[in-house]
Amino acid sequence: MRHVAVIGSGPAGYYSAEALQKEFGEDVRVDVIDRLPVPYGLIRFGVAPDHQSIKAVAKRYEKVALSGNVRFVGNVMVGRDISIPELLDLYDAVILATGAPNDRPLDIPGSDLPGVVGSAAFVGWYNGHPEFADLDPPLDCEAVAVVGNGNVALDVARILAKTPAEFVGSDIVAHAFEALGNAKIRTIHLLGRRGPHQIAMTPKELGELGHLEAAVPKVDLADFPDELDDVLLEPGMRKSVGHLRSFAAMSHDKPKIIDFDFFAAPVAIEGNGKVERVIVERTHLTKDLRSEGTGETYSIDCGLVVSCIGYKTPPIDGIPYEHGRGRFANDEGFIAPGLYCVGWARRGPTGTIGTNRPDGYEVAEKLAAELKGGSSDKPGRPGLDALLAARGVDIVTFRDWQKIEAAETARARLGSPREKFTAIEDMLNARGG
Structure with missing residues (x-):
């Protein structure tokens, strides 16, 4: 069994999780970590609200998220709740799929x-x-x-x-x-x-x-x-x-x-x-x-x-960064042993949603070549849960997200598919007991 952490639950993150499933089958456990309690990143917060057909790609990510060896871990901020070195100690590989959410x-x-x-x-x-x-x-x-x-x-x-x-x-x-x-x-x-x-x-x-x-x-x-x-x-x-x-x-x-x-x-x-x-x-x-x-x-x-002159990936302490391009310094997705990046965090803010898919598959192939044939000695998911619990971090699972989503659907105005919660506290409360 291998353990991989994907940081970011937008298109690049879920395409990476999907690719890891195809490369490793049941021999991988993937934790998709996001700082917000809700998934999908760019799909939820970047795609225009009147472009619902584009947002429908989230159904593909939902299928990945509901599979047995992929887990959504929301409301966890890297750098605040856990560091990259700590994640590298817990997982065989860490993939940065943080996108480029900051304005140039x-x-x-x-x-x-x-x-x-x-x-x-x-x-x-x-x-x-x-x-x-x-x-x-x-x-x-x-x-x-x-x-x-x-x-x-x-x-x-x-x-x-x-x-x-x-x-x-x-x-x-x-x-x-x-x-x-x-x-x-x-x-x-x-x-x-x-x-x-x-x-x-x-x-x-x-x-x-x-x-x-x-x-x-x-x-x-x-x-x-x-x-x-x-x-x-x-x-x-x-x-x-x-x-x-x-x-x-x-x-x-x-x-x-x-x-x-x-x-x-x-x-x-x-x-x-x-x-x-x-x-x-x-x-x-x-x-x-x-x-x-x-x-x-x-x-x-x-x-x-x-x-509207472009975006940049926010730097993370200790990760090499190309300020001119607004992305992590990398060689075809490779940053350092065990550490990779995909999507806009790798290429800069260019291309469409689908452009992120090949990045995830390329990194998954590299990890398969490096990690297949052996067994992990890393704690993976149980280690993450223990560390976050010790720090009092209130994680949100995909099942929790489904409750949030149902609540947003129920409160929608006439003709709208949902009325999003705009406060994190309201998202967390919508999970119920």
């Missing part, structure tokens, strides 16, 4: 003003993450600047633009649903440092903007290269750019505008005690397609800035 800083003058919010915080707010439930972003303004040209920026813009009726079927949390319903926003500026051919937006997400009840996307065809150049793009990107071109023909007869502002780099945020405007520098592309400032600036009046 915008790092321009004025970025510390009230009203400047990172996308991890803003997305966490409308998805019910306990750390961001009290964010209370200023939505009583007429204009918002969303910085970034990726799918997260699109999610933020779409959520800001939707009517209450368009959230039917979503699991947006009540406090965000109410606040967005009362918002006064009329213009959402999407700021990108480069041009339409350099976006990181996928066709499905872009296409959704063309079908909103009260908002219409706006683009300036002067920002685009010759249409013949689209042929050189890979198919997905060509389709995305095609959506952008189609937006130019749309009538701006709806009360809200989503304004794509390309070749626009924010250089400062100004305001008297709060966000009042963003100073933007016009850019152009160099030969290697990097953005370069032109010196020409203009201002955009707004009361909220949401920065």
